[in-house]
Amino acid sequence: MTEQLSTQKAINTALREILADDAKSLVFGEDVGKLGGVFRVTDGLQTEFGAHRVIDTPLAESGILGMAAGLAMAGHRPIPEVQFDGFAYPAMNQIISQIARTNYRSRGATPMQMVLRIPSYGGIRAPELHGESIEATLAHVPGLKVVSPSNPHQAYHLLRRAHEMPDPVMFMEPKSRYWNRGDVDFENPGDLEGSLVAREGEDLTIIAWGAMVARSLEVAELAAEDDVSIEVVDARWLKPLDEDGLVASVAKTGRAVIVHEAPRTAGLGAEIGQLLTERLWGKLEAPVERVTGYDVPTPAGDLEDEYIPSIDRILFGVQRSLEY
Amino acid sequence: MPVPPSSAAQPAQLWPPQNGVTVDVETLRGLAERMLVTRVLDTEAVRWQRQGILPAFPPAIGQEAAQVGSAMALDRARDMAFITYRDHGVVVGLDSDLTDYMGSHLALWNGGFADPNKVRHSPLQAVVGATALHAMGWAYAQKLDGTGGAAIAYFGDGASSQGDVHEAMNFAAVSKSPVVFFVQNNGWSLSTPLDLQVAGGSVAARASGYSMPSMRIDGDDVGEVYAATQIALEHAREHGPVVIEAFTYRRGPHATSDDPSRYRSLEEERALGPDPIDVARQLVADEAWWAEAEQRAEQAVDAVRVQMQSPRTIDGNDMFDYVFQEKTPQLVKQQEQWREETDLD
Numbered sequence: 001m002t003e004q005l006s007t008q009k010a011i012n013t014a015l016r017e018i019l020a021d022d023a024k025s026l027v028f029g030e031d032v033g034k035l036g037g038v039f040r041v042t043d044g045l046q047t048e049f050g051a052h053r054v055i056d057t058p059l060a061e062s063g064i065l066g067m068a069a070g071l072a073m074a075g076h077r078p079i080p081e082v083q084f085d086g087f088a089y090p091a092m093n094q095i096i097s098q099i100a101r102t103n104y105r106s107r108g109a110t111p112m113q114m115v116l117r118i119p120s121y122g123g124i125r126a127p128e129l130h131g132e133s134i135e136a137t138l139a140h141v142p143g144l145k146v147v148s149p150s151n152p153h154q155a156y157h158l159l160r161r162a163h164e165m166p167d168p169v170m171f172m173e174p175k176s177r178y179w180n181r182g183d184v185d186f187e188n189p190g191d192l193e194g195s196l197v198a199r200e201g202e203d204l205t206i207i208a209w210g211a212m213v214a215r216s217l218e219v220a221e222l223a224a225e226d227d228v229s230i231e232v233v234d235a236r237w238l239k240p241l242d243e244d245g246l247v248a249s250v251a252k253t254g255r256a257v258i259v260h261e262a263p264r265t266a267g268l269g270a271e272i273g274q275l276l277t278e279r280l281w282g283k284l285e286a287p288v289e290r291v292t293g294y295d296v297p298t299p300a301g302d303l304e305d306e307y308i309p310s311i312d313r314i315l316f317g318v319q320r321s322l323e324y
Numbered sequence: 325m326p327v328p329p330s331s332a333a334q335p336a337q338l339w340p341p342q343n344g345v346t347v348d349v350e351t352l353r354g355l356a357e358r359m360l361v362t363r364v365l366d367t368e369a370v371r372w373q374r375q376g377i378l379p380a381f382p383p384a385i386g387q388e389a390a391q392v393g394s395a396m397a398l399d400r401a402r403d404m405a406f407i408t409y410r411d412h413g414v415v416v417g418l419d420s421d422l423t424d425y426m427g428s429h430l431a432l433w434n435g436g437f438a439d440p441n442k443v444r445h446s447p448l449q450a451v452v453g454a455t456a457l458h459a460m461g462w463a464y465a466q467k468l469d470g471t472g473g474a475a476i477a478y479f480g481d482g483a484s485s486q487g488d489v490h491e492a493m494n495f496a497a498v499s500k501s502p503v504v505f506f507v508q509n510n511g512w513s514l515s516t517p518l519d520l521q522v523a524g525g526s527v528a529a530r531a532s533g534y535s536m537p538s539m540r541i542d543g544d545d546v547g548e549v550y551a552a553t554q555i556a557l558e559h560a561r562e563h564g565p566v567v568i569e570a571f572t573y574r575r576g577p578h579a580t581s582d583d584p585s586r587y588r589s590l591e592e593e594r595a596l597g598p599d600p601i602d603v604a605r606q607l608v609a610d611e612a613w614w615a616e617a618e619q620r621a622e623q624a625v626d627a628v629r630v631q632m633q634s635p636r637t638i639d640g641n642d643m644f645d646y647v648f649q650e651k652t653p654q655l656v657k658q659q660e661q662w663r664e665e666t667d668l669d
């Protein structure tokens with residue numbers, strides 16, 4: 001069955017099915033119950049599954065994640081939420097020092113099977129710390145897995161997949177895309193491992209994730225008018241990165257532009273660039289290009305468009321690569 | 325807006341119990357025996373550190389009653405303890421394998437070798453205060469699952485300043501989760517004295533702010549600790565969280581690397597009350613039994629020493645194998661490279 005859903009509704013549907021199928025699952029965070037979350041992603045779940053499984057927690061992020069750790073130790077499969085990306089910072093003590101290493105510390109005896117949902121990235125003119133792109137920070141931590149869906153179909157299936165995985169998964173939802181609709185094919189998830197070619201092309205590969213995938217697809221559309229054939233790869237899994245998939249695409253096109261909203265220095269663009277250089281040394285037609293946020297605090301809404309890679313900036317990146 | 329009446333319920337008065345405390349002789353002997361093992365382990369471990377067997381060690385000397393007394397009040401079929409680096413007495417009190425436990429202090433493996441679900445205590449926690457949140461989450465799970473189990477979170481007066489402890493107390497109180505917050509107020513947080521850590525000197529006083537009952541007890545009287553913890557656990561199972569503040573004293577250094585003379589005087593150390601081991605000895609009041617128990621404790625710890633010295637090696641592969649349940653391809657590659665580059669034969 002295929003249905004047109006928004007990403008927000010697709011995640012809501014996945015959560016509803018998980019709660020129905022898995023008695024050990026529970027959803028909790030700030031305002032996720034009665035209100036259904038500030039983005040309504042958890043809408044209706046508390047009514048359906050009760051306040052003991054869909055919990056409005058006190059306003060304390062370290063507490064939310066520490067509670068998740070304790071629940072996982074007891075064999076539950078929690079799906080906590082932090083309300084906004086920037087409020088994962090107060091929870092970093094529990095995420096980095098506890099959740100990421102409890103499996104290790106206990107020699108596999110107490111796995112941390114959980115999915116942390118993080119409404120992520122900018123693009124909605126939100127106040128400070130409501131538009132952070134923290135994927136590199138999370139990917140750097142041994143013990144965590146990181147995934148970021150780009151559309152409703154991916155959001156639905158990747159969340160269901162993440163919930164089945166026995167390791168802690170950081171699930172980064174592109175909040176600016178919550179309301180964009182797309183087909184969700186419930187029966188046919190497609191391959192959920194690794195990256196995904198979102199559009200095929202011959203001349204250059206753009207590697208992106210989250211909200212930058214849709215924007216890169218627009219860029220590819222515009223470039224096609226000038227007879228430039230761009231392949232867009234949706235990285236999806238940021239940890240582990242799909243090395244073979246990313247390399248295969250760039251091996252074909254010879255050129256790569258990596259697009260991310262996060263600041264450039266020590267961002268995942270650097271990691272992917274290193275991967276491509278290592279694996280494709282001598283085969284690249286141009287240096288790997290990065291189009292990213294700048295090394296500045298994510299600016300207030302008025303400057304957001306200057307900070308987040310725009311279509312024009314991505315096109316400049318494409319041009320630099322093609323003209324090298 | 326007019327000030328609304330406070331709806332904070334007057335927390336239950338749990339301590340002292342109306343009918344006093346009686347702990348039977350058999351139980352007292354069980355407690356005393358494990359306190360002796362803990363004391364001998366601590367004394368020996370400091371020696372092992374001097375001999376280079378252990379890289380460092382944080383002795384629990386003086387806190388045996390607090391640790392053993394509370395741990396033995398747990399129901400091992402359904403309860404769980406969340407411990408820190410200085411809680412060997414809890415490990416002994418739960419009859420958890422000491423060699424497995426010492427794997428942590430031996431620097432063989434972060435957290436030692438025990439399976440928490442079997443030994444009923446967490447791996448030792450290095451981040452002070454984090455135990456409180458894990459205990460709360462674990463306790464919430466017991467409520468959901470209807471096991472009747474309760475969690476006990478161990479932490480110190482210093483750790484009580486951590487936000488995690490406050491978040492845990494608040495969450496536990498709001499959700500009425502079955503958890504006992506067991507504070508060992510030993511007067512010191514490394515070199516920082518209690519008065520710089522806790523205004524008013526009592527962590528238990530904070531409990532009323534979370535509408536939960538608290539018990540301030542003599543942490544050096546093992547009978548009192550045992551009885552109080554039992555009461556707290558029963559209350560927690562039925563009604564929700566309790567704070568126990570066990571007043572005790574860290575008689576040794578913070579750790580073998582520490583030099584307490586830089587921050588506290590010998591006079592202060594000498595002005596202490598009776599040693600909890602002596603208190604237990606008086607409670608047991610059977611010198612013949614006591615002498616035998618001392619011997620058994622020596623033997624038990626000697627067996628640990630022997631096991632620790634029969635070289636237990638750690639396989640470097642473990643470093644890679646336990647990061648995830650499902651290893652990433654990157655980690656597989658790093659492991660292969662590590663093998664190739666370190667396999668020098």
Ligand SMILES: Cc1ncc(C[n+]2csc(CCOP(=O)(O)OP(=O)(O)O)c2C)c(N)n1
Pocket residue numbers: 410450451452479480481482483484510512513514574578
């Ligand atoms: C979050 C954190 N900060 C700092 C330390 C370093 N540290 C280890 S023990 C300790 C003192 C803890 O005092 P207390 O909580 O009273 O426990 P005690 O050592 O007295 O048993 C400090 C500062 C730590 N382990 N964790």
Ligand SMILES: [Mg+2]
Pocket residue numbers: 480481482508509510511512513514574
């Ligand atoms: Mg202390």
